[in-house]
Amino acid sequence: MDTLIQIAQILFILSVLVILHEFGHYITARMFKVRVEKFYLFMDAGFSLFKKKINDTEWGIGWLPIGGYVKLSGMMDESMDTEQMAQPAQAWEFRSKPAWQRLIIMLGGITVNIILAFLIYTIMFSTVGQKYASTELSQKKGLMFGESGLNAGFKNGDKILSVDGKVQPKFNRMIIDVLLGDKVEVERDGQKQTLTITDEQKSKILGSEGKGFMMPRLTEIYVDSIVPKSESDKAGLLKGDRIVKANGQSIKFYDELSTTLQAKKSDSIQLTVLRAGKEILVSSKVTPEGKIGFRPASQDKEDFIITNKLSLLQAIPAAVNESYTQFIYNIKQFKLILRPKTEAYKQVMSPIGITQKLPTEWNWEFIWGFTAMFSIGLAFMNLLPIPGLDGGHAIFTIAEMITGKTLSIKAAERVQTVGMIILLSLMALTFGKDIYAIIAKNFF
Template sequence: MDTLIQIAQIIFILSVLVILHEFGHYLPAKLFKVRVEKFYLFMDAWFSLFKKKIGDTEWGIGWLPIGGYVKLSGMMDESMDKEQMKQPAQPWEFRSKPAWQRLIIMLGGITVNILLAWIIYTTLYSTYGQKYVSTAKIQEKGLAFGESGLNAGFKNGDKIVSVDGKTQEKFNRLIIDVLLGNDVEIERNGEKEILHISDEQKSKILGSEGRDFIKPRIATVFVDSILPNSIASKAGLKKGDQIVKIDSIKFNYFDELTDLLKENSRKQVSLTVLRANKEVNLNTTISKDGKIGFFPTTKDKNDFLITNKLSLIQAIPAAINESYTQFTYNIKQFKLILRPKTEAYKQVMSPIGITQKLPTTWDWEFIWGFTAMFSIGLAFMNLLPIPGLDGGHAIFTIAEMITGKTLSDKAAERVQTFGMIILLSLMALTFGKDIYQIIAKNFL
């Protein structure tokens, strides 16, 4: 059932984004009297799930949920309709229209994606409020770091002051800033210093804990759950116990406990726990990897949540600013992907991979927020000057407007073929990676 909910969410999100993106092309095409031969949600390679001809346009739903398209008469697009391009140009065809009209049609989908994000953010901010996890609140007692973060030079208890000289009040965005930035200013034991995060260190972070390499520091160690047949279970540890000492050594934070467990691996120790306000001593032997098999109670991120109630008038500029910020983060992430040493390209996900990351409960606030974020990502991706994408078509149209020269049909065909090979190869790689990871996780 959980998987079905995740699948339903990604299909809903993709459907909203694809339909509105394609309408961004469809509406100006009709305005400029260009014949639209097809309008498809999802791809209909070999067959479609549904189709109906209304006027000049075939409306349909494909079986492959990786996008959608509108097919315009007289345009060399992913349909690769060479025969039509060999015929004399007709007044209702895309190629017969002035360059400025063709440019508007090409950029229509991107424009709608940006407007959609702005509208969604405006609606969310004026109803649910503008929400974010506070950096100041979450690191009041400092931060705890995963192994990759510790190897990069962080220490448990550090506070992050700024990244590349810029402060960040939103914690989720602060984590991204660290991965996208270079120099991190930290406060350690009351003193400030700079850590330089190399591409190799970013690669290790992205390949292991990812965004979870930074967490709030847990000040008290309460047992939330115990693994069956674990050392903790056999020692008599119970849910709700508060671990306060190992042998005679006291500690204040969970990361200090984990350090002590690693130092005493393979050794017999006495755990002192508070149970119903009484101290109980439990004797046990620590495993070779320094673990005993329990999960602590952690603070929920909602404990650090800030909610700003905004009126509609306040929400509009806030939504525009958020849309712009999301777009700039897409640019930064793309730059990171292009730096091979970070191996960030390995983290690129297909819709299959994204589905695995979605929550297992239906939450409209999350779904619309994710749709807005995804919409900005789709706008950025389509703006890239890659043949086969809207940005590729637009760049050649702009060049035509500047030089007054157009590509020959043969050159346009070659460029489109090259672009499709690139896009299909990237899709095959990302889908293949995500499918392999699912198989490896569940069956290998």
């Protein structure tokens, strides 16, 4: 059931984004009297789930949920319709229109994506409010780090003051800043220190804990769940137990317990727990990995959340700023992907991978927030100057406006072929990686 909810969410989000993106192309094409032959949600390779022709346009739903398209008369696109392009140009065709009109049509989908994000943020900020996890509140008692974070030079209890000289008030965004930045200023034992995060260290962080490599420091260590047949299970640790001592030493933070466990690999440990108001001793073996097999209860995230209630007039500039900021983060993340030593390219996910990360409960606030963020991401991706994407078409159109020269049909065909090979190769790699990860997780 949980998986079905995740699938339903990604299909809803993709449907909204694809329909509105393609509508941006459709409405601008119709505005300049270009004939739209097809308007499809999802790809109809081989066959379609539904189709109906209304006037000159065939409206349909494809079976492959990886995008969608509009087919414009007289345009070299994914259909590779060279036969039509070999015929004399007609007044209703895309190729017959002035370059500036064709450019507007090409950028129509991107424009709608940006407008959609702006509208969603405006509505959300003026209704449920502008919500974010506060950096100040999240690290009030310091931060704790996973193994990759500790290896990068962080220490449990550090407070991050700035990244590349900039203070970030939003905690979730600050985590991303650390992965995208180079110099991190921390407060450690009352002193300021500057850490330099290398690409190799970022690679290890991204390949292990990811964004979870740092989190608010857990206090009052309660057992949330026990891994079946684990050392904790064998030792008699119970859900609800509060761990207060390890080998007779008081434990204040969860990371202190983790450090003790790492020091006792393949050994044993004696825990003092509070159960029903009484102290009980529990002796457990420690695995070679420094684990005993329980999950701690996380702190209530609401303790760190700040909600700014905005009026409609306040929400409009805030939505513009949020849309712009999201676009800038897409640029920064793309730069990170292009740095081979970070191996960030390995973290690129297909819709299958994204589905695995979605919540297992239907939450409209999350869905619309994710849709807005994804919409900006889709706009950025389509702006990339890759043949086959809107940005690729736009680059050649701009070049034509500057030089006055157009690509020949043969050259356009070659460019489109190269673009399709690039896009299909990238899709095959990302889909294949995510499918393999699911298989490995469930069967190996």
